[in-house]
Amino acid sequence: xxxxxxxxxxxxxxxxxxxxxxxxxxxxxxxxxxxxxxxxxxxxxxxxxxxxxxxxxxxxxxxxxxxxxxxxxxxxxxxxxxxxxxxxxxxxxxxxxxxxxxxxxxxxxxxxxxxxxxxxxxxxxxxxxxxxxxxxxxxxxxxxxxxxxxxxxxxxxxxxxxxxxxxxxxxxxxxxxxxxxxxxxxxxxxxxxxxxxxxxxxxxxxxxxxxxxxxxxxxxxxxxxxxxxxxxxxxxxxxxxxxxxxxxxxxxxxxxxxxxxxxxxxxxxxxxxxxx
Amino acid sequence: xxxxxxxxxxxxxxxxxxxxxxxxxxxxxxxxxxxxxxxxxxxxxxxxxxxxxxxxxxxxxxxxxxxxxxxxxxxxxxxxxxxxxxxxxxxxxxxxxxxxxxxxxxxxxxxxxxxxxxxxxxxxxxxxxxxxxxxxxxxxxxxxxxxxxxxxxxxxxxxxxxxxxxxxxxxxxxxxxxxxxxxxxxxxxxxxxxxxxxxxxxxxxxxxxxxxxxxxxxxxxxxxxxxxxxxxx
Numbered sequence: 001x002x003x004x005x006x007x008x009x010x011x012x013x014x015x016x017x018x019x020x021x022x023x024x025x026x027x028x029x030x031x032x033x034x035x036x037x038x039x040x041x042x043x044x045x046x047x048x049x050x051x052x053x054x055x056x057x058x059x060x061x062x063x064x065x066x067x068x069x070x071x072x073x074x075x076x077x078x079x080x081x082x083x084x085x086x087x088x089x090x091x092x093x094x095x096x097x098x099x100x101x102x103x104x105x106x107x108x109x110x111x112x113x114x115x116x117x118x119x120x121x122x123x124x125x126x127x128x129x130x131x132x133x134x135x136x137x138x139x140x141x142x143x144x145x146x147x148x149x150x151x152x153x154x155x156x157x158x159x160x161x162x163x164x165x166x167x168x169x170x171x172x173x174x175x176x177x178x179x180x181x182x183x184x185x186x187x188x189x190x191x192x193x194x195x196x197x198x199x200x201x202x203x204x205x206x207x208x209x210x211x212x213x214x215x216x217x218x219x220x221x222x223x224x225x226x227x228x229x230x231x232x233x234x235x236x237x238x239x240x241x242x243x244x245x246x247x248x249x250x251x252x253x254x255x256x257x258x259x260x261x262x263x264x265x266x267x268x269x270x271x272x273x274x275x276x
Numbered sequence: 277x278x279x280x281x282x283x284x285x286x287x288x289x290x291x292x293x294x295x296x297x298x299x300x301x302x303x304x305x306x307x308x309x310x311x312x313x314x315x316x317x318x319x320x321x322x323x324x325x326x327x328x329x330x331x332x333x334x335x336x337x338x339x340x341x342x343x344x345x346x347x348x349x350x351x352x353x354x355x356x357x358x359x360x361x362x363x364x365x366x367x368x369x370x371x372x373x374x375x376x377x378x379x380x381x382x383x384x385x386x387x388x389x390x391x392x393x394x395x396x397x398x399x400x401x402x403x404x405x406x407x408x409x410x411x412x413x414x415x416x417x418x419x420x421x422x423x424x425x426x427x428x429x430x431x432x433x434x435x436x437x438x439x440x441x442x443x444x445x446x447x448x449x450x451x452x453x454x455x456x457x458x459x460x461x462x463x464x465x466x467x468x469x470x471x472x473x474x475x476x477x478x479x480x481x482x483x484x485x486x487x488x489x490x491x492x493x494x495x496x497x498x499x500x501x502x503x504x505x506x507x508x509x
Binding site for chain 1: 295305308309310313315316317324328332335359374377382385387391398402412416419422426434436443450451452509
């Protein structure tokens with residue numbers, strides 16, 4: 001399609017010379033061409049009216065010098081301003097009319113043909129200043145969902161493969177009169193069972209896990225250090241690592257190094273006494 | 277060639293608005309916010325441990341419901357239905373062995389992932405304000421996970437099951453003041469028997485999952501309200 005609207009070559013050249021981009025210059029030049037075409041059309045339609053309108057504000061401006069528009073300037077401006085726009089002098093006249101007969105302070109009287117509503121007055125101290133750092137965020141879809149979906153598939157695949165090839169223990173029917181040796185708790189309680197070797201059942205089975213759980217739950221209320229960086233929370237990291245290592249060691253020891261009678265064994269010499 | 281938008285009849289418009297709607301217009305996806313912190317995408321930050329724990333819980337619910345169709349929690353002299361049903365699931369039910377294995381291994385894995393999730397949160401200091409109460413909820417969830425796994429341990433009603441539970445519950449009896457009473461309530465008598473099986477079955481399939489889901493809801497809700505996952509170290 002060829003261009004239907006001509007461009008105003010003069011404006012275009014000026015804008016290009018000013019360093020504007022080709023796209024902006026072309027758009028503005030097009031707009032200028034349209035304006036010019038309109039102004040021409042109007043001039044032909046009512047040249048007489050226009051002439052009158054142009055002279056009148058010039059006179060008003062001369063009379064009202066304090067509005068800040070020198071008469072000479074207004075006169076020259078009249079020549080340049082395209083039709084359909086207010087000249088500075090016209091604008092000044094309108095402002096003077098709107099301000100009322102006294103010409104001073106604002107006229108707060110609501111005119112009948114001009115109504116407006118006041119919705120709210122907000123004192124400046126009522127506006128809250130919310131200051132927060134701009135977080136570096138990305139869309140959950142697809143970025144996070146993709147990661148989660150892949151990890152979910154990986155774990156499903158792992159579980160399926162393990163379940164296909166490995167059958168968990170299923171022994172003979174329960175018999176309350178026949179105690180297997182050793183009889184062990186599930187692996188996650190074998191740490192506690194291991195503790196039974198060293199302490200009274202009351203201590204190993206109740207006090208230590210009870211106090212442990214309470215301390216674990218109260219951790220955020222005991223640890224008042226606000227820092228998240230490992231560098232500044234060495235004690236917390238050390239204490240927790242100690243807890244983790246101790247617990248893992250107890251579970252592993254109870255699982256693999258305890259045989260008949262819950263006595264110590266070497267799993268590679270005496271066999272594995274561990275079932276899941 | 278696979279065109280990513282092909283599953284949508286009119287094509288997928290990759291705009292900000294559609295990305296936001298993808299997260300907002302689905303009740304499960306809606307657990308996530310529309311946008312997340314960029315560092316949270318790093319696999320080595322969370323290892324997806326919390327999400328995987330939840331995924332395993334959902335999987336355990338599904339496989340568990342499947343097993344419930346074939347299992348009666350009844351035991352007693354001459355009427356060992358629980359054990360017989362277990363044998364039936366393994367030998368005769370279509371995919372019975374596979375689903376039973378999935379249920380069992382996923383349970384062990386869930387204990388493991390919940391524990392690792394706790395360790396991850398601790399080392400990142402993610403339990404610090406404003407997330408301190410969510411840590412407490414998390415500790416409750418850890419205990420519920422252990423209890424769920426432990427109550428499920430009894431259900432096959434084989435030698436491994438009842439003797440493992442025997443060890444666990446006899447330790448419970450040493451609780452000061454009300455240890456014996458707790459043990460009595462949990463066992464439904466003075467020793468493990470048919471009543472214990474029925475009680476632990478109800479705990480395992482109804483009571484504990486119900487409580488766990490309540491705590492899970494609070495846990496997820498608090499993650500959102502406390503500003504998503506914790507910031508970088």
